Amino acid sequence: MKRSLGFVLAVAWGMALPSPAAAGLQIFSCEPEWAALARDVGGEKVNAFSATHARQDPHHIRARPSLIAKIRRADLVFCSGADLEVGWLPLLMRRGARSGVQPGATGYLMAAEHVPVLEKPTLVDRSLGDVHPGGNPHVHLDPRNLAILSKELSRRLIQLDPPNTVYYRNRLDAFQRDWRTAMDGWKSRVTKLSGLPVIVHHKSFTYLINWIGLKEVATLEVKPGIPPTASHLNNLLLSARSQKVKVILRTPYDPAEASVWLASKLGIAALMLPYTVDKEAPPGALARLFDLTVALLEKAHAEP
Amino acid sequence: MPTLFIRQMTVIVIVSGLAMTPQAMAADAVDTRTLLQEIQELKKRYERRTAELEKKLKKLEQNQSKQAGKAPSSSASVRNIKDNSFNPSIGVILNGRASNFTRGTSEIAGFGVGEEGERGSEGLSLGESELNFSANVDDKFYGSMTAAIVREDGTDKVELEEAYMETLPGAGLPDGARAKAGRALWTFGYLNEHHAHGDDFADRPLTNRVYLNAAFNDDGVEMSYVLPTDYYAEIGGGVFRGDDFPGGGSVSGLGAWSAYARTGGDIGDNQSWRLGIYTLQSDANSRASNEDAVTFVGQSNLYAADLRYTMAPTGDATKQEIIFQTELMRRDDDGTYNDADAGTGTLNYDESSFGWYAQAIYKFAPAWRIGARYSRLHAADTPAGFAGSALDSEGHDPETYSVMADWTNSEFGRFRLQYNREKLDKGDEDNQFIFQYVMSLGAHGAHPY
DSSP: OHHHHHHHHHHHHHHHSOOTTOOSEEEEESSHHHHHHHHHHHGGGEEEEESSOTTSOTTSOOOOHHHHHHHHTOSEEEEOOTTTTTTTHHHHHHHHTOGGGSTTSTTEEEGGGTSOOOOOOSOOOGGGOSOOTTOOOOGGGSHHHHHHHHHHHHHHHHHHOGGGHHHHHHHHHHHHHHHHHHHHHHHHHHGGGTTOEEEESSTTOHHHHHHHTOEEEEESSSBTTBOOOHHHHHHHHHHHHHHTOOEEEEOTTSOSHHHHHHHHHHTOEEEEOOOSOOTTOOTTHHHHHHHHHHHHHHHHHHOO | OHHHHHHHHHHHHHHHHHHTSHHHHHSOHHHHHHHHHHHHHHHHHHHHHHHHHHHHHHHHHHHHHHHHHHGGGSOHHHHHHHHTTTSOEEEEEEEEEEEEESSSOOOOTTOOOOSTTSOOOSEEEEOOEEEEEEEEOSSSEEEEEEEEEEEETTEEEEEEEEEEEEEOTTSSSOTTEEEEEEEOOOOSTTGGGSOGGGOSSSSOOHHHHHHHTTOOOOEEEEEEEEOSSSSEEEEEEEEEOSOSTTSOSOSSSOOEEEEEEEEEEEETTTEEEEEEEEEEEEEEEEEEETTTTEEEEEEEEEEEEEEEEEEOTTSOTTTOEEEEEEEEEEEEEEEEEEETTTTOOSEEEEEEEEEEEEEEEEEEETTEEEEEEEEEEEOOOOOTTOTTSTTOOTTOOOEEEEEEEEEEEETTEEEEEEEEEEEOSSSOOEEEEEEEEEEEEEOOOOOOO
16 A cells, blocks of 8 residues: 555656756647747747647637646647637636636737737627627738737747847847738739639638738628528529629638539639648748738639 | 826925925025026926826816717627626526336346436426526636526426536646535546536436436535646545435535546547546445435445547547547445345445446537447345345346437537437336437536546
8 A cells, every 4th residue: 555655656746747848938829820920939939839730620629638738837828819719718727727827917818809800799699600709719811910919929928938038039020020021922912802702611711801802702601600501502602693703712620512512503613721820830831821822812813 | 197296296395395494594595596496497397297187188088978978879789798797607508308218117226326316207308407607706716506407206496516616727726726615516537527418328327327326516625736747637636525425414524535636638639538547435324325215324435437538530529529438436335234125124234336338429420429338337246134125136237228319500409319228127128218408508618528
């Protein structure tokens, strides 16, 4: 009995020692885009982890044990906010019980709290589908928002890790310079896309559409979060024809069937945009995300 | 701003007070004059600034009243959301079922079963309708209350399922530590800490029915600690009143304690698992079962292990998912049993029994799931004197096969059809069909893994 107790204590002690791999600020991001931004702005001084990957729907994630362990040791929680993660993040926060990353703390950064949020509903009722009372949370697809957030993130990193202030400042300056140049490039390419009528699967591209000036004609989902139905798609067929919709957009985690069916009926393209980056994406991935997104839209626009 | 102004004025008053002391009068007249001039200038400057500030304040006030005047014309519902934002979240679970059983009775051979552990009622009935209120109390505490309204013996009764407070991170406990006090579905195996409406089957497996009387939710306190490790590891334990099954009739009010350890992690991007071991040790002063016919007095110790594994083939669990779950439980009863129906009288009893279940759920389309479950109990030996009583299994080990299919319209509404083949004693088998709906209204907190 005594020996087994000793063994248990030894194991517990072994587990309690932090592993050496965990150097630098531990950043828990809910979606891959925020991990990527953290790597862009924090460089080698941060260790960014993404709770979800590009093929997962960030609305519905299980509060799995590994995420509790990650929150438990996080220095910064970086998420979209606006209730996107309401089904799982608050539970993780309570379970992980890390005081430095709770709402209001420096270590709690919600993107939607720092950029202008679109589509704030005036009426909230479950019969309207899965509406977010805080507005549309998919804010990262407007590059201007990323510029704002890189600054806020850098400010937080400096607060959390003052000895590396100079490093973070230089890193932010470099990122902002590159980002501005890149944004000018994208802007000049997307001006000709302005006014292009599109249909989207879910309201995942609102910020992209707003930035480019595309025209969102309809969503394939009957209501947010409620899958497309045959009758809804048939109605869309008529309105899409009359409005000359050019392309149907979806994310990698939206099911393809509805957009492929409607696109084939209309003789237009069903386009899967990357929506976000790889979970382990190296720095620079966000710029490549916009490069690719703009290129795909250009291609769809050029098609007859 | 005003406080700053007052402070600066005080400084001026003190300075001018000093300037008028006899010592100052005796000082060089030129010095005094320049000092006075400076003070005058200072005074003027402050007067100017005060005027500016007052102007600004007025402007602000005007703007504010303008906005306030505008507010009613903007959407009223926006304001409503804010009006009740300090109220607790309210959630309601509606739960109804239609059941058909081929056997009239359902006794589990070799075990005394509590009221909640019995088979549900036949025909049309409401399940437990739950009403939940929860909110953060302040920056340090969280509170939650769940009342279940159930039909028992022809009348509707309110059962307080949970009423607890819990520390929030920031309550001053070390990182990773939590304390919970009150009445709650305590940590013991997988199912016990979950509300039944979130279960994958319409009824609980034999292990939880027999050993926990569906769920252990005694009054007590529980502490838990998540270790600061790369993978998930949590330890915890609690002390309880000892009134709830497997305890009962607590005299000291401190009749049970528990301890547990859990670990878990991910395998790649799309699989995760959790493993736990648990114990719950109760000093049962009087544990009634089989409609108060069977009474146990003594020490009742439970041990359990659970494993849960989830796998989403594409990583997106909303479309396709496989869940595997199993729990093993063992009970050591050391004390006396009395079966009044069989007229055994109070006899010594020191035996162990164990049971387990395993279930698999397959979500093959976003709205559709199918599942299968097997649960089995291994009854204890029958000591001399208990032959023919409820504790006599006659060498039979109770078992149940279950299959189910459910359809989920949204995450808030679900219908389920389940078939059970129960063989709980030496008699005929019981074929059961259960059709069930579970609807969730309003706020509905996330379910733990």
